[in-house]
Amino acid sequence: MNVVAVINYKGGVGKTTVTANLAAELAWQGKRVLLIDTDAQASLTFSFVKPDVWDSTYKDTKTIKSWFDAISGGAEPPSLEDFVITPREANLRLRKNGGKIDLICSHLGLINVDLELATLLGGVNLNQTKRNYIKVHGKLREAIQALKEKDNYDIILIDCPPNFNIVTKNAIVASENILIPAKPDYLSTLGIDYLQRSVKELVKEYNEYAALDPNGEQISPDILGVVFTMIQITSGAPIRAQQQFISQTKRLDVPTFKNYFRENKTIFASAPQELVPVVLNRFPDGTYSNVVEEIENFVEEFDQSLLGL
Ligand SMILES: Nc1ncnc2c1ncn2[C@@H]1O[C@H](COP(=O)(O)OP(=O)(O)OP(=O)(O)O)[C@@H](O)[C@H]1O
Numbered sequence: 001m002n003v004v005a006v007i008n009y010k011g012g013v014g015k016t017t018v019t020a021n022l023a024a025e026l027a028w029q030g031k032r033v034l035l036i037d038t039d040a041q042a043s044l045t046f047s048f049v050k051p052d053v054w055d056s057t058y059k060d061t062k063t064i065k066s067w068f069d070a071i072s073g074g075a076e077p078p079s080l081e082d083f084v085i086t087p088r089e090a091n092l093r094l095r096k097n098g099g100k101i102d103l104i105c106s107h108l109g110l111i112n113v114d115l116e117l118a119t120l121l122g123g124v125n126l127n128q129t130k131r132n133y134i135k136v137h138g139k140l141r142e143a144i145q146a147l148k149e150k151d152n153y154d155i156i157l158i159d160c161p162p163n164f165n166i167v168t169k170n171a172i173v174a175s176e177n178i179l180i181p182a183k184p185d186y187l188s189t190l191g192i193d194y195l196q197r198s199v200k201e202l203v204k205e206y207n208e209y210a211a212l213d214p215n216g217e218q219i220s221p222d223i224l225g226v227v228f229t230m231i232q233i234t235s236g237a238p239i240r241a242q243q244q245f246i247s248q249t250k251r252l253d254v255p256t257f258k259n260y261f262r263e264n265k266t267i268f269a270s271a272p273q274e275l276v277p278v279v280l281n282r283f284p285d286g287t288y289s290n291v292v293e294e295i296e297n298f299v300e301e302f303d304q305s306l307l308g309l
Pocket residue numbers: 010011012013014015016017018039041043160161162229230231261262263264265266268269
């Protein structure tokens with residue numbers, strides 16, 4: 001089972017859209033996918049679950065916030081399995097394929113969880129502080145390890161918020177791979193370099209502290225690469241302004257995916273409301289079917305990159 005964090009500091013670059021479509025296409029191929037929404041905005045959650053259903057059925061007990069709350073309360077966290085739901089609409093499209101998409105929802109109150117986790121970070125001495133650091137940042141990793149033993153999933157995708165808070169760090173520590181969706185523009189290109197450095201620092205710090213613990217495990221999440229989003233195509237290629245930033249990103253020390261997500265406001269904007277990612281729709285022809293085909297090509301490339309090809 002692979003664990004992949006989908007992350008970028010920058011907001012609105014398409015992280016959630018990429019996560020939802022990647023999950024959907026992998027499930028279409030027959031894979032068992034678990035999505036974890038760690039963003040308080042809960043966009044991934046509301047791309048699969050109706051807000052009123054979330055409110056009446058999941059809000060109080062079935063979100064990642066309830067799971068983190070148990071930790072902040074000092075209790076041993078319950079199994080992640082207790083928080084998993086199976087979104088109906090998307091899975092109806094997958095009936096014949098043997099795959100599935102499960103989801104651990106987010107909660108608008110997740111923002112407070114970070115503050116509560118931060119209070120657990122102090123310690124009476126340096127050693128205690130380091131142990132607390134591992135405890136607080138390694139919780140999701142521990143829980144996912146336990147899930148691995150059950151073998152219910154082929155892949156877990158974690159949709160991260162546009163920041164580097166304790167919840168995001170938990171997601172990175174829990175992951176073997178990192179996928180970076182990015183828009184090819186000036187600020188996004190700057191952000192990728194910064195993100196890469198932050199991940200390196202987190203890994204170094206975590207490993208240094210984990211080495212002090214006899215049961216501590218070393219982590220080495222691998223950056224799979226940057227997938228470009230909201231690409232504007234003219235005459236079969238990205239427009240020149242975007243091409244410039246794609247080239248700049250390629251010069252950074254980070255892999256890039258050849259396949260991309262094309263910009264199409266019409267179909268990407270309406271998909272969340274319909275609770276079914278774009279890639280699970282079949283369009284007869286034209287631009288829409290190109291968008292779907294391009295996502296399928298990206299997922300094929302993603303699969304190969306996971307295998308290290
Ligand atoms: N390829 C695309 N073409 C057109 N619009 C897109 C595309 N991808 C995403 N969008 C739109 O851009 C907005 C932001 O997308 P999304 O929520 O996926 O980004 P995000 O990086 O997850 O944002 P946040 O940082 O807030 O979590 C949404 O309105 C979405 O519908």
